[in-house]
Amino acid sequence: MKTAAELKHGEKARISDINSDNPSYKRLIEIGFTPGQEIELVNTSLFNDPLAFSIRGTLIAIRRNEADCIILS
Amino acid sequence: MSIDVAKQIPLITLVGPPNSGKTTLFNYLSGKNFKTVNYPGSTVEYYTCKIQEKFNIDANLLDSPGIISLNPNSPDEEVTVNSLYNHPEFGVPDLVIATADASQLSRHLLLTKQLLSAGFKVILVLTMRDLLEKKGLKVNTEKLSKLLRCDVVQVNGRTGAGINDLIISIEKNLEEIENHRKVQPYTISNQLSKENLLNLYSEIENLTRAVIEPIEIPDLEKINKQINILNPVLQESSLQPDLFTLKLDKILLHRKYGLLFFFLIMTTMFTSIFWLADPFMTMVDNFFSYLAQTSSELLGNTWYSHLIGDGLISGTGAVLVFLPQILILFLILGLLEDTGYLARGAMMIDKPLSKIGLNGKSFVPMLSGFACAIPAMLAARTISNKRERLLTIFIIPLMSCSARLPVYVLLVAFLTPSDRPWLGGLLLASIYIFSIVSSIIVASLINKFSKKLIRTEDTSSFILELPAYRIPKLKVVLKNSYLNALHYIKRAGPIILLLSLVIWFLTYMPNHSPQIDATGLNEEEIIQLEKSERLATSYAAELGKFIQPLMTPIGMDWRIGVSLIAAFAAREVFVSSLALIFRVTDDENIQSSLLTAMQTATNQETGEPLFTASTVIGLVVFFVFALQCISTIAVSKKETGGWRIPVLQLIIFTSTAYLLTLVTVNGLKLLGIN
Numbered sequence: 226m227k228t229a230a231e232l233k234h235g236e237k238a239r240i241s242d243i244n245s246d247n248p249s250y251k252r253l254i255e256i257g258f259t260p261g262q263e264i265e266l267v268n269t270s271l272f273n274d275p276l277a278f279s280i281r282g283t284l285i286a287i288r289r290n291e292a293d294c295i296i297l298s
Numbered sequence: 299m300s301i302d303v304a305k306q307i308p309l310i311t312l313v314g315p316p317n318s319g320k321t322t323l324f325n326y327l328s329g330k331n332f333k334t335v336n337y338p339g340s341t342v343e344y345y346t347c348k349i350q351e352k353f354n355i356d357a358n359l360l361d362s363p364g365i366i367s368l369n370p371n372s373p374d375e376e377v378t379v380n381s382l383y384n385h386p387e388f389g390v391p392d393l394v395i396a397t398a399d400a401s402q403l404s405r406h407l408l409l410t411k412q413l414l415s416a417g418f419k420v421i422l423v424l425t426m427r428d429l430l431e432k433k434g435l436k437v438n439t440e441k442l443s444k445l446l447r448c449d450v451v452q453v454n455g456r457t458g459a460g461i462n463d464l465i466i467s468i469e470k471n472l473e474e475i476e477n478h479r480k481v482q483p484y485t486i487s488n489q490l491s492k493e494n495l496l497n498l499y500s501e502i503e504n505l506t507r508a509v510i511e512p513i514e515i516p517d518l519e520k521i522n523k524q525i526n527i528l529n530p531v532l533q534e535s536s537l538q539p540d541l542f543t544l545k546l547d548k549i550l551l552h553r554k555y556g557l558l559f560f561f562l563i564m565t566t567m568f569t570s571i572f573w574l575a576d577p578f579m580t581m582v583d584n585f586f587s588y589l590a591q592t593s594s595e596l597l598g599n600t601w602y603s604h605l606i607g608d609g610l611i612s613g614t615g616a617v618l619v620f621l622p623q624i625l626i627l628f629l630i631l632g633l634l635e636d637t638g639y640l641a642r643g644a645m646m647i648d649k650p651l652s653k654i655g656l657n658g659k660s661f662v663p664m665l666s667g668f669a670c671a672i673p674a675m676l677a678a679r680t681i682s683n684k685r686e687r688l689l690t691i692f693i694i695p696l697m698s699c700s701a702r703l704p705v706y707v708l709l710v711a712f713l714t715p716s717d718r719p720w721l722g723g724l725l726l727a728s729i730y731i732f733s734i735v736s737s738i739i740v741a742s743l744i745n746k747f748s749k750k751l752i753r754t755e756d757t758s759s760f761i762l763e764l765p766a767y768r769i770p771k772l773k774v775v776l777k778n779s780y781l782n783a784l785h786y787i788k789r790a791g792p793i794i795l796l797l798s799l800v801i802w803f804l805t806y807m808p809n810h811s812p813q814i815d816a817t818g819l820n821e822e823e824i825i826q827l828e829k830s831e832r833l834a835t836s837y838a839a840e841l842g843k844f845i846q847p848l849m850t851p852i853g854m855d856w857r858i859g860v861s862l863i864a865a866f867a868a869r870e871v872f873v874s875s876l877a878l879i880f881r882v883t884d885d886e887n888i889q890s891s892l893l894t895a896m897q898t899a900t901n902q903e904t905g906e907p908l909f910t911a912s913t914v915i916g917l918v919v920f921f922v923f924a925l926q927c928i929s930t931i932a933v934s935k936k937e938t939g940g941w942r943i944p945v946l947q948l949i950i951f952t953s954t955a956y957l958l959t960l961v962t963v964n965g966l967k968l969l970g971i972n
Contacts, residue, residue, distance in 0.1 A: 245492050249759045254492065255367040256761060257405040259499045267544065268551040272649035275658070275760055277551065279539050281405050284547070284764040286645040288652075291761065 229295035232266040241298035314397030316364035319425030322455035324361040401429040417483040442509040540766040578622030586615030613798030628779040636770030655745030660690040667697030671930040696737035701869040801867040809835040912966035916959040923955035
């Protein structure tokens, strides 16, 4: 099962589910990470954490552990 | 208690996600230019006003901090959501104006949908249609209005176009309300399960698919109708972030060099706060010295003249002397924020800061702490995680604030050999580096014990929208800096003034008219000598003598103790009170005569020289750690909601300062440095 944390720089993928084990999962959904959406990893910081994704026409930075609960199809 | 609803002025609340143009709209309706921000959650304080007279609507308008959903995720959001349902002062809003970025419709409609299902009466205002038009798209507002069952208007934040449609809609909605009883909306945050949220989102996606249309250019109209497939293609293109932003981020958010740019930008900003503010601070300082002097000349050598001159006027000066720095700090931060860069800085610095229990969002408050801890603590409100916010506030007093600079300058001047002045700059720089390194160590230590000290466990998270880059609106940023400065004066001013008066009392009483041997002295010298005598026999001196047992182990005597106590009013007071207590009477060049006095002073207990390399370095260490600022304590109490944290800060930092000074002074003596 691939997650958004495993995306390579510039790689695109579609979200299949959001793992509700992560305490931030509701906020991730609220901010637009919903199943069916296409995301692209556009920027990573020096320490590979946080990661910036392009989603729904905007850029959102989230921590690696949060990206890890975004399951890709 | 019955409330006559008809006579009450209706309340309109503005609600919207961060970066949705909400505050710009508020500016239009209020006629005042408040803040337009890029950094999510930065409109923490409520702004309220009457709707501008020219619109001819008698209603109160309330601006609230940006929220993403009615399910709060931070202290700010909780306050916003709770007071949206029922504001402690204004009650339940009669009408809610929800803003949404037209180019971010699918994300921003979430809040509007929640507001509607909670039972609020809503007008939806679509902003930034120009961004959508750039992509060749537009929103069919009539259709959206029908589907949502609420009024939808488009307003251009930059030109104000469409504001009249909004006014008409407000009038219409308010008229409708007059004939009905106010409905209390119900809390929906507990219903927001994952399934509910996902269903809501798919509803919204259907909605946006139905209302976003290509702009109908006559020639292309036919073609568009022929190829119905065009719509999904356009949908995909509308999902592209701003291209310029993507390109600029390739440089500014570069994996390797991004952090380098970040530190360059921050260093430039930080140093410019100093040199830009310095002349203004001197001006304020001189102005109040002049005022104090003039008043004492007018009122003569009496106790009330001293109260007005040294207590009241100098106390006001102590409040206002930081104003230039606070203004410039907020101006530069505001400009950086408005360009969209600060959010990126927070992203880049998040990982290293999370190692010591902080958050990327802690960076700006910490940086502000180098100017003044008071605005820095206010800036910490943008941190959504409570534990991280409290920890940030906790360590802010360790950032070397500008009030410590005059003290460091004096102590460094004492340590610097006169033939090697460049050494002074080096010493000063190393003091700053030392203070940064120590604050990192202290932060990680406090983080280790945070369960006991801060008593808040909260899951750490970092979710931050990186807004598209844009040219900052100087006018708005200026206005906002002004408001922040005003806020500082209102919030910290009275406390600082009051405490200045207390310190004045302690250093003035009980021997208010001391007897001195005035033979052969001119009037000015008499006044100075009286001042010195008064201080030497004051309550503060008694307090200093009382703590003499604490001063002896660190090689100092009660006179430094008194100055350290006086420094609680403001750290830089240390210098002037040293001058008083060592009877430096030369007003023209206080620093050089104070230095001479320091070089010849002997410890009254031991008879050894009082100021040696070891005791002076010890004093530097003391000032790096000690929490010697009553204003900081007062703001910390307000921001953390209790006395627990400020008292802990005071005890921990001041005892650490004392212990480390003890170790430093005696360690250096052992090494033979004297």
